[in-house]
Amino acid sequence: LKIYDPKTHCIFGVNTVGNNVMNLFNVWGFLVIILDNGKIIFYDEPDAENKIIQLCQNYKQYDVAMKVAETQNLNPSIVSTIHHIKGDYYYDKQDYKLAMNEYIDAISHLEPSYVIKKYLDPKLANYLLEYLEALESKSYIIE
Numbered sequence: 340l341k342i343y344d345p346k347t348h349c350i351f352g353v354n355t356v357g358n359n360v361m362n363l364f365n366v367w368g369f370l371v372i373i374l375d376n377g378k379i380i381f382y383d384e385p386d387a388e389n390k391i392i393q394l395c396q397n398y399k400q401y402d403v404a405m406k407v408a409e410t411q412n413l414n415p416s417i418v419s420t421i422h423h424i425k426g427d428y429y430y431d432k433q434d435y436k437l438a439m440n441e442y443i444d445a446i447s448h449l450e451p452s453y454v455i456k457k458y459l460d461p462k463l464a465n466y467l468l469e470y471l472e473a474l475e476s477k478s479y480i481i482e
Contacts, residue, residue, distance in 0.1 A: 342370065342382065344407075356380065387411045388420075395424040419448035430457060439466045443473045 341353050362373040370382040385393065387407065394404040404421050407413075426441030435458075442454045451474060458467035 387413055388417055391417055391421060392424075395421055399428060401425045401428075416448045419445040423449050426454075435463055435466050439469055443470060446473060446477050 356372060356374055359374045359376065360372055361375045362371075364371040364373075368384050370384065372380040372382070374380070391404045391408060391413070394400045394407065401421060401424070405418070408418050408421060422441045422445035426438045426445065429435075429438035429441060439454075439458075442449060451470075454470055455467065458464075458470065
Protein backbone atom coordinates (compact mmCIF):
# COMPACT_ATOMS: atom_id res chain seq x y z
CA LEU A 340 0.00 0.00 0.00
CA LYS A 341 1.43 3.39 -1.03
CA ILE A 342 0.07 6.79 -0.10
CA TYR A 343 0.51 8.88 -3.22
CA ASP A 344 -0.20 12.55 -3.96
CA PRO A 345 -1.14 12.87 -7.65
CA LYS A 346 -0.52 16.65 -7.67
CA THR A 347 3.14 16.33 -6.72
CA HIS A 348 3.72 12.75 -7.87
CA CYS A 349 5.15 11.97 -4.46
CA ILE A 350 4.73 8.96 -2.21
CA PHE A 351 4.14 10.04 1.39
CA GLY A 352 3.76 6.65 3.01
CA VAL A 353 4.27 2.96 2.43
CA ASN A 354 2.91 -0.05 4.29
CA THR A 355 3.30 -3.76 3.58
CA VAL A 356 -0.34 -4.66 4.36
CA GLY A 357 -1.13 -4.76 0.62
CA ASN A 358 -3.46 -7.69 -0.09
CA ASN A 359 -4.82 -7.69 3.48
CA VAL A 360 -6.63 -4.34 3.11
CA MET A 361 -10.37 -4.75 3.34
CA ASN A 362 -11.41 -1.07 3.51
CA LEU A 363 -9.68 2.27 3.26
CA PHE A 364 -11.17 5.58 4.45
CA ASN A 365 -10.02 9.18 4.63
CA VAL A 366 -11.66 10.65 7.74
CA TRP A 367 -10.84 14.07 9.32
CA GLY A 368 -7.28 14.10 8.04
CA PHE A 369 -6.66 10.48 9.00
CA LEU A 370 -6.22 7.56 6.66
CA VAL A 371 -8.02 4.60 8.24
CA ILE A 372 -7.10 1.14 6.98
CA ILE A 373 -9.20 -1.86 7.98
CA LEU A 374 -7.49 -5.18 7.41
CA ASP A 375 -9.19 -8.47 6.67
CA ASN A 376 -8.19 -9.76 10.15
CA GLY A 377 -10.07 -6.85 11.81
CA LYS A 378 -6.96 -4.85 12.67
CA ILE A 379 -7.30 -1.08 12.17
CA ILE A 380 -4.37 1.14 11.19
CA PHE A 381 -4.49 4.95 11.44
CA TYR A 382 -2.22 7.29 9.51
CA ASP A 383 -2.30 10.92 10.58
CA GLU A 384 -1.56 13.20 7.66
CA PRO A 385 1.32 15.50 8.56
CA ASP A 386 0.91 19.19 7.90
CA ALA A 387 2.54 20.65 4.81
CA GLU A 388 5.63 21.86 6.65
CA ASN A 389 6.32 18.41 8.09
CA LYS A 390 5.83 16.86 4.64
CA ILE A 391 8.43 19.27 3.29
CA ILE A 392 10.91 18.39 6.01
CA GLN A 393 10.35 14.66 5.46
CA LEU A 394 10.86 15.02 1.73
CA CYS A 395 14.10 16.94 2.24
CA GLN A 396 15.70 15.16 5.17
CA ASN A 397 14.52 11.58 4.69
CA TYR A 398 14.27 11.29 0.92
CA LYS A 399 16.45 14.11 -0.48
CA GLN A 400 13.58 15.04 -2.82
CA TYR A 401 14.20 18.78 -2.87
CA ASP A 402 12.50 19.45 -6.20
CA VAL A 403 9.36 17.64 -5.07
CA ALA A 404 9.45 19.55 -1.78
CA MET A 405 9.69 22.82 -3.69
CA LYS A 406 6.76 21.78 -5.89
CA VAL A 407 4.67 20.96 -2.80
CA ALA A 408 5.57 24.34 -1.29
CA GLU A 409 4.54 26.13 -4.48
CA THR A 410 1.26 24.23 -5.01
CA GLN A 411 0.26 24.72 -1.38
CA ASN A 412 1.25 28.42 -1.37
CA LEU A 413 3.31 27.88 1.76
CA ASN A 414 5.06 30.56 3.77
CA PRO A 415 8.35 31.80 2.22
CA SER A 416 10.17 30.64 5.35
CA ILE A 417 9.36 27.04 4.38
CA VAL A 418 10.85 27.60 0.92
CA SER A 419 13.95 28.99 2.64
CA THR A 420 14.05 25.88 4.82
CA ILE A 421 14.17 23.75 1.68
CA HIS A 422 17.11 25.79 0.38
CA HIS A 423 18.81 25.57 3.78
CA ILE A 424 18.50 21.76 3.99
CA LYS A 425 19.55 21.36 0.36
CA GLY A 426 22.53 23.64 1.01
CA ASP A 427 23.58 21.50 3.96
CA TYR A 428 23.29 18.39 1.77
CA TYR A 429 25.59 19.88 -0.88
CA TYR A 430 27.98 21.21 1.76
CA ASP A 431 28.30 17.74 3.30
CA LYS A 432 29.06 16.41 -0.20
CA GLN A 433 31.76 19.12 -0.43
CA ASP A 434 30.03 20.77 -3.37
CA TYR A 435 30.58 24.21 -1.90
CA LYS A 436 29.39 26.15 -4.95
CA LEU A 437 25.96 24.47 -5.10
CA ALA A 438 25.67 24.74 -1.32
CA MET A 439 26.39 28.45 -1.49
CA ASN A 440 23.74 28.94 -4.19
CA GLU A 441 21.18 27.36 -1.86
CA TYR A 442 22.32 29.38 1.15
CA ILE A 443 22.00 32.57 -0.90
CA ASP A 444 18.45 31.59 -1.85
CA ALA A 445 17.71 31.14 1.87
CA ILE A 446 19.12 34.52 2.95
CA SER A 447 15.84 35.99 4.13
CA HIS A 448 15.27 33.26 6.73
CA LEU A 449 18.69 31.79 7.45
CA GLU A 450 20.93 33.32 10.09
CA PRO A 451 24.03 34.66 8.25
CA SER A 452 26.37 33.48 11.01
CA TYR A 453 25.35 29.88 10.22
CA VAL A 454 26.74 30.17 6.69
CA ILE A 455 29.69 32.37 7.59
CA LYS A 456 30.96 29.81 10.13
CA LYS A 457 30.85 27.08 7.49
CA TYR A 458 32.97 29.08 5.04
CA LEU A 459 35.69 30.45 7.34
CA ASP A 460 38.31 28.10 5.87
CA PRO A 461 40.68 30.24 3.71
CA LYS A 462 40.30 27.91 0.72
CA LEU A 463 36.54 28.69 0.77
CA ALA A 464 37.05 32.46 0.96
CA ASN A 465 35.69 33.08 -2.56
CA TYR A 466 32.38 31.50 -1.57
CA LEU A 467 32.25 33.53 1.62
CA LEU A 468 32.85 36.70 -0.37
CA GLU A 469 30.03 35.73 -2.75
CA TYR A 470 27.71 35.24 0.24
CA LEU A 471 28.63 38.57 1.81
CA GLU A 472 28.03 40.34 -1.50
CA ALA A 473 24.63 38.63 -1.77
CA LEU A 474 23.77 39.76 1.75
CA GLU A 475 24.67 43.31 0.86
CA SER A 476 22.78 43.28 -2.44
CA LYS A 477 19.66 41.99 -0.69
CA SER A 478 20.02 44.80 1.85
CA TYR A 479 20.44 42.35 4.67
CA ILE A 480 23.52 44.00 6.11
CA ILE A 481 22.78 47.07 8.21
CA GLU A 482 25.60 49.58 8.38
